[in-house]
Amino acid sequence: MSQIICRDLSLSYNGKTVSEGVSFTVEAGDYLCIVGDNGSGKTTLMKAILGLKLPDKGEILFDKESRVRAGDIGYLPQQTESSKDLPASVYETVLSGFSGKMGLRPFHTKAEREEARKNMERMGVLHLEKKSFSELSGGQRQRVLLARALCAASKILLLDEPVSGLDPNAAADMYSVIQDLNKNLGITVIMITHDIEAVVRYSSKVLRMGTVPTFFGSAEEYEHNSFHSENDEEDKNV
């Protein structure tokens, strides 16, 4: 069952076209990795799917039967320096994932508070609930933000370089919780990454941006395609 259908998208960043003719389909339960050089429009594509940016051309459709609306999508943004020193507790951070769903209702319901706790437990950060977000390690932060994304949506997760800046152990840890969400909760995962090993190991589909034509296919097809190796190795070192 298709959840998101993108047809012939053209995307631009700061007035410059970064990708053209991007077409792909996301099925329910997919684990899609988006790879490509820096500046090839990966994050821009993600923002377009989230409705934060309009594509110059083409369309993004959310399938009616699978009842996906823009609000059903959770998002884990790229880590930014500025968000690291905000004084907010872990619990507050996770709970804020519900804000979009609340409409004009000013306060959280009991059900929302319980679900926030459940999501923290799933991500293994419940014991940190009173800690300040700024005191956490990089890996803990990402898991807290993943718990927040789960509060926002339970169907599709968009992850923008979820392991960048993490040490190998924390990265492996992060991959395993993402896989758990995909396998056991059936959540569709769309992830931007430079980590080719992870692509081959975890993903079911791959979208490679920045080449003409844009590659879109299964992880096996991608692995057996020779074009990725050189460029992506470079990416990893960036």
Next chain:
Amino acid sequence: MFKTLASYFSYDFVRYALIVGVLISLCAALFGVILVLKRFSFIGDGLSHVAFGALAVASVTGLTNNMLIIMPTTVIAAILLLKTGQHTKIKGDAAIAMISVSALALGYLILNVFSSSANVAGDVCSTLFGSFAILTLSATDTILCLGVSIAVIVFFVLFYNKIFLVTFDEDFAEATGVKTPLYNLLIAIFTAIIIALAMNLVGSLLISALIIFPALSAMRVCKSFKGVIITSGLLSVIATTVGILAAILLSTPVGATIVATDLLAFLLFFIVGKIIKA
């Protein structure tokens, strides 16, 4: 000392000053947290200078209620500053510095050229550093202040969760359906309103202190957002009360005394914060 204070409290104007001072500093402290965290503190500073310029124009036109000019001008300036801060060719901070010094210079110029007052220097000084204007509030001023402050606080409480998310992570907020631009706009407008009101209390040069100090102090010691908000609000109310009372007892300028109290509180929280972390 208490006898002296008690005798002062028998005067309406002292009570008005205290009520208005407490409410304005509470509002300033609440929004101050947001402005500091969003790295918008410079907007507060720029707006206070715009408010000074507007006050100069208002006093020359001879309107009885100068808020009619100050409030809208400051609000419009806030909206413009917010827009320039977002997508810019001129760097946001440079644009704000430009607007704020221009408003300051033009305001002083207008006062000098057109003012009918015999003591221009004194007028300017009192608008910049806060005069005893806070002690000359009428019942109408007090009610206006009361109404607006309560509106600001109600807005803050009702939209607390959205304000939190918009402060913390704009992209995530917007991606999950929170109308981020709208909340940014509302935050800017309410900031402008608070600044216009606070001019009477501490003067336009010292308003930034009222916005920034309580937030920074609270952030030294609190780990949660709620903690920071509550501490900042309480601290600001206490500092303003102490400041006003001290100013009355010692016959010092009200605005400067309040700011000095805020500074002392900050130093205290700074030390406590260091001790907690050690």
